[in-house]
Every structure is written in structure tokens, then in C-alpha cells.
Amino acid sequence: MSTEKLLTFPDAAAMTLSIRAKALLFHDARSVSLLQDIERVAQSEATVLVVGETGTGKELVARHIHKCSGRSGPFLAVNCGAFSETLIDAELFGHEVGAFTGAGQARAGWFEAANGGTLFLDEIGDLPLALQVKLLRVLQERQVVRLGSRRPIPLDVRLVAATNVDLRRAVEAQHFRADLYYRLSVAALELPPLRGRRGDILPLARHFMSVYAGKLAFGSSREKGVTLSPEAESALLAYAWPGNIRELENVIHYALIVCKDGVVRASDFRFSPLVPLVAGLAPGEPVVAPPADTRPSGPYDALAQALQALLEQRPAGIFQTVESLLVRRAYAQCRDNQVQAAKLLGVTRNTLRTLLKRHGLLRDNQGDDDPRAGTHGPARDPVGSAATAATH
Known part of the structure; x- marks a missing residue:
């Protein structure tokens, strides 16, 4: 026990x-x-x-x-x-x-x-x-x-x-x-890491809920306390927690701020969109921690695990989708600045322009002398939607 x-x-x-x-x-x-x-x-x-x-x-x-x-x-x-x-x-x-x-x-x-x-x-x-x-x-x-x-x-x-x-x-x-x-x-x-000791996740989440519940006003539900819905518990268990306990505390804090009626639901969590679910599982499925020698120990290892899960699912247009997601994220990170985005990705500006055109972020006739070219081009999906990328 x-x-x-x-x-x-x-x-x-x-x-x-x-x-x-x-x-x-x-x-x-x-x-x-x-x-x-x-x-x-x-x-x-x-x-x-x-x-x-x-x-x-x-x-x-x-x-x-x-x-x-x-x-x-x-x-x-x-x-x-x-x-x-x-x-x-x-x-x-x-x-x-x-x-x-x-x-x-x-x-x-x-x-x-x-x-x-x-x-x-x-x-x-x-x-x-x-x-x-x-x-x-x-x-x-x-x-x-x-x-x-x-x-x-x-x-x-x-x-x-x-x-x-x-x-x-x-x-x-x-x-x-x-x-x-x-x-x-x-x-x-x-x-x-937290993903390697999943039995601690829900008790820690409830601890942080008790810490922050006393600092936030929940109306009539304050006396009753705040609870986690079953789907919220599943979502917490299915997430990979790259930021470990510190990230769990932040996620719980935000969820308590936005939750309604004293119940935290899965939709109240603000997870990183680039972090894969543990072992590629959907919320609600049984979660088993990966073996110690395959547990990701850094960003590239986590990325490799996510790509492996995608390859096993054999989705259509996976290369275009992953390439589009990387290009869109880098371009947005640099506020649509081609020079900075090229440096971030480690490619030449000409290569970057080719990628921007390929994924609908730059018009063919947009001038080379505009370092922020693409701002006036077709609207970009702010989260790099895989569905949008797969259509190119």
C-alpha cells in the first residue's frame, strides 16, 4: 500500500x-x-x-x-x-x-x-x-x-x-x-520527471488547487471547494509535462482562474500545443509510463517520441504537415521577419522564402527587399494547423 x-x-x-x-x-x-x-x-x-x-x-x-x-x-x-x-x-x-x-x-x-x-x-x-x-x-x-x-x-x-x-x-x-x-x-x-511518476500527478494537482483556491474568489462554490471533473483528470494524466511540477502548478493556477461553478474541466487547461500526449494516447485512455531508457530527457528526445507516434499512425501528408508546422512556428516566433526566421532555422533567406511560398505564407510577387515580407500575404493559421498544412 x-x-x-x-x-x-x-x-x-x-x-x-x-x-x-x-x-x-x-x-x-x-x-x-x-x-x-x-x-x-x-x-x-x-x-x-x-x-x-x-x-x-x-x-x-x-x-x-x-x-x-x-x-x-x-x-x-x-x-x-x-x-x-x-x-x-x-x-x-x-x-x-x-x-x-x-x-x-x-x-x-x-x-x-x-x-x-x-x-x-x-x-x-x-x-x-x-x-x-x-x-x-x-x-x-x-x-x-x-x-x-x-x-x-x-x-x-x-x-x-x-x-x-x-x-x-x-x-x-x-x-x-x-x-x-x-x-x-x-x-x-x-x-x-513527472511523466515518469504519474501516480503523483493528481495528488499534486489537488494540492495546488487547495493552495490557490484560498486566494481566489469562487462565489458560492468557495465554501464547497473546487473539484476536478473526470475528463480533467484524464487530461492531466495524458499530458507529458515537459515543465514538470512547475508547469503543473501553472496549469492548475490558470484553470482555477477560468473555471466555472467550482468545477475544473479539461477545457480549462492551457497546455502547450507542441507537446505530445504520453505514448500518443488520447485523454481517457489508460496511461502507462514509458520504459526508463525511452523516456524523453530533452526537447529533441520529446520531439523524436512525438514523431515516432505520428509515424506509427501513418497519417497522410505527414512530411508537409511537420514542415509546415515548423516553418509557421518559426515565422510567427520572429514576428514575420524573414531574416530572423532564417537565422532561427539555420537556413538561407532564399531557402526560407521558398518554404514560405510553399506553405502559403508569402506571395510569389512579394518584394525581396521587405524583411517582413509575408505580413500582407494570405492569412496564416496562428497555431500552424495541421489540417491547413496538409492541403498545400
Whole structure:
């Protein structure tokens, strides 16, 4: 029998504009197993590497590790991609007076500030190679030397690192040090994407509904609460969730704003039109998570899966439809600017003009000197309708 545990930020109510996943729930059998691994790892002093897509809740995992570790010091979170290469050294390891221009006073780095507690380094794959060497030394020697100093400072810090990239491939490409990778991955935890733990989707959706229902007025239905219709539940389960928990929260928030009579229906959801349904299923059909080795790990993998589903259905005019959708989307993204659209697609402007004509976005006699040619041509389908494309 599955259990259910919810992790949230202590100040979640003040994180309205945050881009992070603000809740992590362990209801799905795969999630329950992961929670057990997390809590076992937390009891050790091993460095932890949390691997997962953006929006899956990596920081919440790190916070739970800290909570279960019994450490009395603080939990501090740092995004390695948020600092410039010239500042990240001083930010992580601290600096002395005069260490660089503008260093008017000594300052402790994040490692010192987290002494006795846990330091969470998010997006560790963005750390410059020179800093990777220094980080490895800190982990091995358990001491830090401030920029501009020669005096080592002892440390008692538990490090939890996280990444949304494949560090093994980064090592092969010589973008990440192999020795640091092996040092970080002593205890590696893989956080599955939301589409890989589908048993968590509906409980998470109901959690976000309860969070936002109290902030929005629903008239007489407010006291009764807001419910999900059966077709809404099916739609949530059939969607692939490329943005993971963060996207689910946004979809639920919008649905609560537009829903009527306290009932959220499938038509209230605002999904991305370019994201395929899981395994090509229609809402309402049984949903089975794909095997781990075929689960998409990025935009191109998701696109490949969508194309595979289309090819299996053998629709008429598939090449023209896919080509039309790509051209229309790129042209609209660049506000009908031929030069920018050609750059976006990586083709010459002449090639782009041929494509625009082929799909009815440009008149044959439209001038080459107009970079926004096509604006006055035949009306375009704003969503790149497959039906329209198939007629060309």
C-alpha cells in the first residue's frame, strides 16, 4: 500500500514568482521508493548528487536530506549559474580585503556560511573548470582558503549538488572533471520527471488547487471547494509535462482562474500545443509510463517520441504537415521577419522564402527587399494547423 508525503518550502506563500517547483509529493510507487533512498542517504555524511530535469523539485530533495540529517547548522542554496566567472570564486570560498578591485572588506563565502549545516549547489554543471578544481580540493581536505589568503579554514559542511544535465556526457566532452564527478556522485539520486511518476500527478494537482483556491474568489462554490471533473483528470494524466511540477502548478493556477461553478474541466487547461500526449494516447485512455531508457530527457528526445507516434499512425501528408508546422512556428516566433526566421532555422533567406511560398505564407510577387515580407500575404493559421498544412 502506497503512502503519501508532501514536501514544500517553508516560505512557499512568498514564492509567487519563483521558477522552482514548490511542492514534491511521494504517492507513486516509484516516488515512495525514491523517498526511502533519500532518507537512507540523509543519515550518512556522503556528498549527494541529485539528477533531474528542471522543475522536478531537486532543491526540495536537498532540503529534506538536510532535515533528516540532524545537522544543527543552516541549509543554504546557491545556483552556480547565477554568478559570473569573475565573482563565483569569491562567492563560494570568500575573500580577504584587497583580494580584487572593490574588495573593501573581508567576506566569508557560502561554504563558511553553511558551516555545521548543508550547502546545496544547484546547476553544478555550470561551474567553470577552474572552480571545479578548487571545489574538489575543498571536498577532499574539508577546508577552504579565501581568495587573497593562505590560511585554511576548517569546514564541517554537507554538500548536496544538483544538475539537470548528463554529467557523464559533460565529462566525455571535457566540460566537467571526471574526478569531481566521481567525488560528487558517491550517493547519486535520480529524480524522475513527472511523466515518469504519474501516480503523483493528481495528488499534486489537488494540492495546488487547495493552495490557490484560498486566494481566489469562487462565489458560492468557495465554501464547497473546487473539484476536478473526470475528463480533467484524464487530461492531466495524458499530458507529458515537459515543465514538470512547475508547469503543473501553472496549469492548475490558470484553470482555477477560468473555471466555472467550482468545477475544473479539461477545457480549462492551457497546455502547450507542441507537446505530445504520453505514448500518443488520447485523454481517457489508460496511461502507462514509458520504459526508463525511452523516456524523453530533452526537447529533441520529446520531439523524436512525438514523431515516432505520428509515424506509427501513418497519417497522410505527414512530411508537409511537420514542415509546415515548423516553418509557421518559426515565422510567427520572429514576428514575420524573414531574416530572423532564417537565422532561427539555420537556413538561407532564399531557402526560407521558398518554404514560405510553399506553405502559403508569402506571395510569389512579394518584394525581396521587405524583411517582413509575408505580413500582407494570405492569412496564416496562428497555431500552424495541421489540417491547413496538409492541403498545400
